[in-house]
Amino acid sequence: MGEVAPLGPKVAEPCRTAGRTRCVSGIDVGGTFTDIVVHETGQDGARVRIGKVPTTLPNQTDGVLAAIAEAGVVPADLDLLIHGTTATTNALLERKIARVGLITTMGFRDTLELGRRTRPKPYGMTGSFEPLVPRDRRIEVPERIDAQGHVVRPLDEAAVAGAARALLAQGCESVVIHFLHAYANPAHELRAGGIVRALWPNAYVTLGHELLSEYREYERGTTASVNAAVQPILDRYVRRLQGELEKQGFARDLLVMNGNGGTVSSRLVARDAAKTVMSGPASGVIAAAATLAQSGLGNAITYDMGGTSTDVALIHGGVPEVSSELAIAYGLPIHVPMVDVRSVGAGS
Numbered sequence: 001m002g003e004v005a006p007l008g009p010k011v012a013e014p015c016r017t018a019g020r021t022r023c024v025s026g027i028d029v030g031g032t033f034t035d036i037v038v039h040e041t042g043q044d045g046a047r048v049r050i051g052k053v054p055t056t057l058p059n060q061t062d063g064v065l066a067a068i069a070e071a072g073v074v075p076a077d078l079d080l081l082i083h084g085t086t087a088t089t090n091a092l093l094e095r096k097i098a099r100v101g102l103i104t105t106m107g108f109r110d111t112l113e114l115g116r117r118t119r120p121k122p123y124g125m126t127g128s129f130e131p132l133v134p135r136d137r138r139i140e141v142p143e144r145i146d147a148q149g150h151v152v153r154p155l156d157e158a159a160v161a162g163a164a165r166a167l168l169a170q171g172c173e174s175v176v177i178h179f180l181h182a183y184a185n186p187a188h189e190l191r192a193g194g195i196v197r198a199l200w201p202n203a204y205v206t207l208g209h210e211l212l213s214e215y216r217e218y219e220r221g222t223t224a225s226v227n228a229a230v231q232p233i234l235d236r237y238v239r240r241l242q243g244e245l246e247k248q249g250f251a252r253d254l255l256v257m258n259g260n261g262g263t264v265s266s267r268l269v270a271r272d273a274a275k276t277v278m279s280g281p282a283s284g285v286i287a288a289a290a291t292l293a294q295s296g297l298g299n300a301i302t303y304d305m306g307g308t309s310t311d312v313a314l315i316h317g318g319v320p321e322v323s324s325e326l327a328i329a330y331g332l333p334i335h336v337p338m339v340d341v342r343s344v345g346a347g348s
Contacts, residue, residue, distance in 0.1 A: 032307025
């Protein structure tokens with residue numbers, strides 16, 4: 001077991017025996033607190049440093065830098081920094097999202113709103129649902145591919161270009177291209193993507209089949225819309241954080257947790273931003289599974305109570321349960337593999 005640094009005022013020290021000591025750190029930005037653990041290993045043993053500071057909204061970068069300082073290290077000393085975040089999850093729950101437009105198959109602009117014809121509340125006729133992309137920013141274009149992947153109606157390329165210009169005129173920052181049966185044949189989505197990217201002023205263009213290439217138009221379209229809604233938010237955040245870390249001497253790639261428990265470089269993570277939803281809770285489950293393995297145990301229920309939410313998950317046979325059919329809220333299914341974490345609001 002490594003030595004745990006005592007609590008109290010922190011003084012930044014270089015990791016021991018520079019060049020021969022490895023500093024590995026994990027940081028989690030929650031809705032209430034930002035926490036960091038730094039594990040140092042060297043010739044004279046191991047040591048663990050910890051830091052906990054309030055999360056700084058809306059600029060979470062400040063909280064991350066404050067947590068690193070609280071742990072008594074400087075970014076230049078870190079060999080590895082892995083970051084779990086609730087930025088995308090909270091953006092969706094609070095609807096503090098980018099302005100998104102949708103280009104879809106003629107006759108199917110309301111797929112995201114109709115969904116599965118379920119209700120926000122199972123009893124009575126109360127409750128309402130507002131899709132991530134309002135109807136006036138969902139534009140139809142002539143095209144059609146059948147379920148076998150055969151072209152029934154060619155893509156109207158002029159209509160795609162016109163739709164992109166119309167969405168830009170409405171102030172859209174990101175766009176989704178979501179065509180019927182693109183999982184069977186993505187040719188129209190790929191061509192439309194090329195047309196839109198030639199006109200779009202940034203890289204926030206999501207093709208439904210690239211994120212989720214499976215049948216079910218509603219789930220695929222919603223997953224793509226979630227991606228587009230949080231892509232600019234996540235991209236700005238990780239770019240700012242990576243830049244501030246580099247200014248303080250951090251010479252590595254910042255790695256960001258995905259909801260499936262894996263990691264991806266901060267320079268690439270925004271492309272599939274939807275995969276970072278629930279990354280914060282997922283990282284705790286992965287850590288619990290590693291701890292169980294060291295203890296010779298295989299089955300457990302994890303419990304993580306934060307200041308904003310309480311999260312539980314099941315580990316069976318040493319492996320966290322994973323699902324590709326989770327919903328972040330009513331009407332927002334995200335069909336990408338994620339650790340099966342169930343959350344309730346703190347105090348609920």
